[in-house]
Amino acid sequence: MNIIITTTSKEPIYEQIKKQIQLNILKGVLKEGDPLPSIRQLAKELRVSVITSKKSYEELEREGYIVSSVGRGSFVASNTVQILKEKQRNAIKDKLRMVIDEARLLDIDLDEMVEKIKLLYQEAENIE
Amino acid sequence: MNIIITTTSKEPIYEQIKKQIQLNILKGVLKEGDPLPSIRQLAKELRVSVITSKKSYEELEREGYIVSSVGRGSFVASNTVQILKEKQRNAIKDKLRMVIDEARLLDIDLDEMVEKIKLLYQEAENIE
Amino acid sequence: MNIIITTTSKEPIYEQIKKQIQLNILKGVLKEGDPLPSIRQLAKELRVSVITSKKSYEELEREGYIVSSVGRGSFVASNTVQILKEKQRNAIKDKLRMVIDEARLLDIDLDEMVEKIKLLYQEAENIE
Amino acid sequence: MNIIITTTSKEPIYEQIKKQIQLNILKGVLKEGDPLPSIRQLAKELRVSVITSKKSYEELEREGYIVSSVGRGSFVASNTVQILKEKQRNAIKDKLRMVIDEARLLDIDLDEMVEKIKLLYQEAENIE
DNA sequence: GTGGTCTAGACCACC
C-alpha cells in the first residue's frame, strides 16, 4: 500500500491518510480482513506524528471501515467495500448536484454539460 | 439583495457573504457600477463584525468582482461579468474533472454518469 | 485644459487633479499668470466634491505652483515651470534609484538595464 | 533574518514586513523549504499585533512566496524562486516604463537617461 | 505548539 502525503496541501494530513486507505480498500489493494500497518509503523513511514496516524484510524473505525483491537492491531472490516461504494456513490451524486447547480447559474444547459462530461471522460481515459 | 448566513455552518462567514454577493453579480441582480452596502452597514445588518464583512469585500475586490475606494464606498466592477463567467466555467470544469476521477474509481462508466446528470438536471428544474 | 479622473484608482482624486494640473503647467498648456478655473467650476466639471477640488488647489498653493486670492481666483505662479521641472527631475532621480536598487537585487547589471531603457524609449516613441 | 519596521513611515507595517521577507527569499537568505518564525513569535519580536504579522504572511502566501499550514507553521515555498524572480523582473520593467514616461515629459532624452542610470549604478556599488 | 476565524473596539485619510 502506497500513501503519499503533501504537507503543502490545505487538506489535513489525517484526512489525506484516511482517504488513501479508503481508496486502497476500494481498489482491492486492501481486502476485507487484511491487517493494516500499526499506528506507530505508519507514522514512522509517513514521517508523521503518531497522533496524526491515530486520528486517521480512529475516524476509519468510527465510520465502520476498519476494526482495531488493543494488542492485535487494525484490520479491514467486513462489508467495507460494499458500504464504501454505497457511500461514495452518494457522495458523488451530492458533488454532481452542486456542480450542476453552479452550472445552471452560468446558463450551461444539459446538452453542454453532457458534452463536457464526454470530453472529460475521454481525457481521463487517455491519461490512464 | 438578500444575504443569509448560518453561523452553525463550517464554512467561514466571510466566505458565505462572498459567495452570495458573487452569485448576485453573476445572476445580474447586481449590475456593473451598482453600489454595495458599506462594510459597516452590511456588518450591522448581518450582525457580524466589521472585520468579517470587510474580509468578504477584500476578497471580492482581489478577484475582480468589485472595486472599493476610501470615502466613496464599494461598487460592482465594470466590464467583468463576462470575464468572471468565463472564470467560473473553468472552475466548473475542474470540479467536474474531480468528480469524474472519483466516479471512474467506482466503475461508474460514461453512460451511467450521463444518466445521473440528466436526472439531476430534471430534479433541479423541478425545484425551481 | 483636460483633466480625467478615474474613480476606480486607488490614487486619491485630489492627487489626480493636482498631478494633471502640474502636467498642464509643465507642458505649457497653462502658462505663468494664467487663471485656473474656480474651485466650484472645476468641481462641477469633474463631478467632484468642492472639498476635493479645494484640496487640490490648497496643495498646489502650499507647494508654490499657484497663487489664490479671495474674490479673484487662482493663477499659475511665476517661476512655476522652473521649480516644477527641477522638482520633477529630482523625483525621477529618486524613482530611478529605487528601481535600480530593486534591479541589482535581481542581478540585473548595468548593461541589461541600459538595454531595457533603450527598448522602452523606442516603445514609447512608437506609441506617441 | 532581520526585520526592521518603522512605525513612523506611511507604508503599512504589514507591507514592510512582507517586503523584507520577500527580499530575504530573493537574496537567498531564506531558502526553499526553510521555516519562517510563527506569526505569534514574529509579532512578539517586532512588537506588533498578531493580526499584522498574519496579514504579511497571508499576502506572501497568496503571492506564492510561502506556504502555511495549521499545526505546522509557515515555510518558504519550493520551486518558486526562479518564477518569483521572473515576476519581479516584469514588475521592474513596468516601473521603469512609468519613470521613462515621466522623463519624456521633461524632455529628458535617451542619452541623458542612460547617463543618469550609469551614475546611479556606480553610486549604488560604492555604497555597497 | 501552529495557523484560521471572529469579535469589539480604535485612529487615519479621503469625500
Added chain:
DNA sequence: GTGGTCTAGACCACG
C-alpha cells in the same frame, strides 16, 4: 459618511 490599518483579546482544528 467611506474604506484602510492596527490593536488586544478569544475559540477552533490540526500536529
